[in-house]
Amino acid sequence: MIQLRGVSKTVMSGGRPLTILHPLDLTVRSGQFLAVLGPSGSGKSTLLGLVAGLDAPTGGEILIDGVDITKMGEDALAKLRGEKIGFVFQFFHLVPSLTAFENILIPMEIAGRRDATARARQLLGEVGLSDRGHHYPSQLSGGEQQRVAIARALSNDPPIIMADEPTGNLDSTTGKLIMQLLIDVRRERQTTLMLVTHDADLAALADSRLVLRDGRPVEGESRIPLDSARGEPNPESRPDAASRPARLEPTR
Ligand code: ADP
Numbered sequence: 001m002i003q004l005r006g007v008s009k010t011v012m013s014g015g016r017p018l019t020i021l022h023p024l025d026l027t028v029r030s031g032q033f034l035a036v037l038g039p040s041g042s043g044k045s046t047l048l049g050l051v052a053g054l055d056a057p058t059g060g061e062i063l064i065d066g067v068d069i070t071k072m073g074e075d076a077l078a079k080l081r082g083e084k085i086g087f088v089f090q091f092f093h094l095v096p097s098l099t100a101f102e103n104i105l106i107p108m109e110i111a112g113r114r115d116a117t118a119r120a121r122q123l124l125g126e127v128g129l130s131d132r133g134h135h136y137p138s139q140l141s142g143g144e145q146q147r148v149a150i151a152r153a154l155s156n157d158p159p160i161i162m163a164d165e166p167t168g169n170l171d172s173t174t175g176k177l178i179m180q181l182l183i184d185v186r187r188e189r190q191t192t193l194m195l196v197t198h199d200a201d202l203a204a205l206a207d208s209r210l211v212l213r214d215g216r217p218v219e220g221e222s223r224i225p226l227d228s229a230r231g232e233p234n235p236e237s238r239p240d241a242a243s244r245p246a247r248l249e250p251t252r
């Protein structure tokens with residue numbers, strides 16, 4: 001479970017403090033799918049970066065499975081990220097000098113997995129790229145590179161997947177296929193998914209929705225379980241909602 005309590009971010013901009021995320025409370029239960037929406041510059045990437053521990057908040061607490069990550073040192077954070085979070089970026093962020101296969105292998109080698117090679121091969125198959133493992137990122141299309149990035153994100157079986165506009169750099173047909181892959185992966189593995197998207201159809205499949213504007217949730221457009229850490233879960237966002245079919249139709 002991911003819990004944010006009063007999480008905010010203020011940066012210095014032109015010599016003045018600028019608050020890019022105002023104090024935010026948010027709970028994402030294990031296995032839930034949260035869609036994060038909002039115009040460019042509204043704080044979506046900032047939020048994901050904070051939850052992934054890639055950036056430190058100015059205020060508040062971020063608990064992942066009850067542990068406050070804002071109190072952790074760099075090494076502990078890196079370890080936690082390696083174990084708990086698979087991150088998929090808009091611009092793929094593959095290592096250009098490594099093959100697809102090697103890119104998937106890295107996180108498992110860092111984690112010291114002995115089955116790394118076999119798993120990398122299996123993950124390549126899972127994202128439909130069994131025959132492309134020896135290719136370098138520059139030899140792959142955008143959609144293929146994002147498949148590799150998804151396989152890499154899954155390599156250590158993280159309970160949480162975060163994706164920041166993962167189709168923002170792809171054509172719409174390829175984008176739909178990548179989104180379908182993420183939805184399928186999430187359903188099969190029952191992972192928590194925090195997804196930044198501009199796709200309203202996709203957001204409609206989510207258990208909850210956070211719409212940001214100028215670093216604040218837009219009331220009325222957002223549908224986030226308030227204080228759902230206590231009391232009854234929202235009936236619409238039960239864990240078994242994860243098992244309902246959520247197929248995306250290709251665009252016409
Ligand atoms: P989004 O992902 O919704 O497009 P971001 O989270 O990337 O938005 O950024 C939110 C706002 O904060 C933007 O106006 C951006 O320019 C600003 N911002 C982000 N990081 C910094 C920083 N380190 N210094 C100054 N401004 C920043």
Ligand code: MG
Pocket residue numbers: 044045046164
């Ligand atoms: Mg962004």
